[in-house]
Amino acid sequence: MNRICLILILIVAGTDIISAQQLNHSGNNMHSGGLWVGAATGPGWLVEKAPDSLMPEIQDYFNKLRSGWNSGFETGYFINDYIGFGAKYSMFNTKQQVDSIVVEFFSNIFYINLSSDMKIHTLSPMVYGRLPLFKNKLSVNGGIGPTWLFYRNIGKAVNDSAMFKGSSPGLSTVLHVSYEVFPNFSLDVQGSYIHAFLKEFTQDDGNTHKVIKLEKKDYQNLSRIDLSFGIVYTFRRK
Numbered sequence: 208m209n210r211i212c213l214i215l216i217l218i219v220a221g222t223d224i225i226s227a228q229q230l231n232h233s234g235n236n237m238h239s240g241g242l243w244v245g246a247a248t249g250p251g252w253l254v255e256k257a258p259d260s261l262m263p264e265i266q267d268y269f270n271k272l273r274s275g276w277n278s279g280f281e282t283g284y285f286i287n288d289y290i291g292f293g294a295k296y297s298m299f300n301t302k303q304q305v306d307s308i309v310v311e312f313f314s315n316i317f318y319i320n321l322s323s324d325m326k327i328h329t330l331s332p333m334v335y336g337r338l339p340l341f342k343n344k345l346s347v348n349g350g351i352g353p354t355w356l357f358y359r360n361i362g363k364a365v366n367d368s369a370m371f372k373g374s375s376p377g378l379s380t381v382l383h384v385s386y387e388v389f390p391n392f393s394l395d396v397q398g399s400y401i402h403a404f405l406k407e408f409t410q411d412d413g414n415t416h417k418v419i420k421l422e423k424k425d426y427q428n429l430s431r432i433d434l435s436f437g438i439v440y441t442f443r444r445k
Contacts, residue, residue, distance in 0.1 A: 275301025358372060377404075398433070
């Protein structure tokens, strides 16, 4: 009886030792928390389309202005493997220029030049949730937070030009899929959606500054979708 008890004790003790060794071994791959920084760039699209009430030529011009390019930086700190906090900055830029566009107005034909150079900067504090997979080689990371947009558009029609600028609060969301190709270094694909409306802006034609407040039906929708590709470096703590 004593011999059987001794054997059972040795088996239990041996199992505990093996389990502890396996846990320590997996701990080399599973890190609890850490600071990470990333940079990404890719195409972006404004959600709002030009109203159908515009002339077809003008409508086509503004619809082409919806697509552009975004780039930005992001950083965060995970307090464990699943929850973190951070910040995200991005800049969206789109340009469009048309020479001698034909516009018919009251049976008269006009040839006008149009150009726009639009930039939208966003800054967002973020809360992140992460799902680590394959011993932290692959991770799916989602984030959400309030954002503040800074809008600027340099427009030109015929021979007159003006700058339009304004700011607006909004909501920012992002979804990352990252794969670690080297220790602490990952390739990242992300999709993001920013929701915001511009309610007023300042018009500056070089001589005068004019604040224009929009009615609710005329709010400018600055919401957009971004698809980005980038890199992420993680300063992990074990």
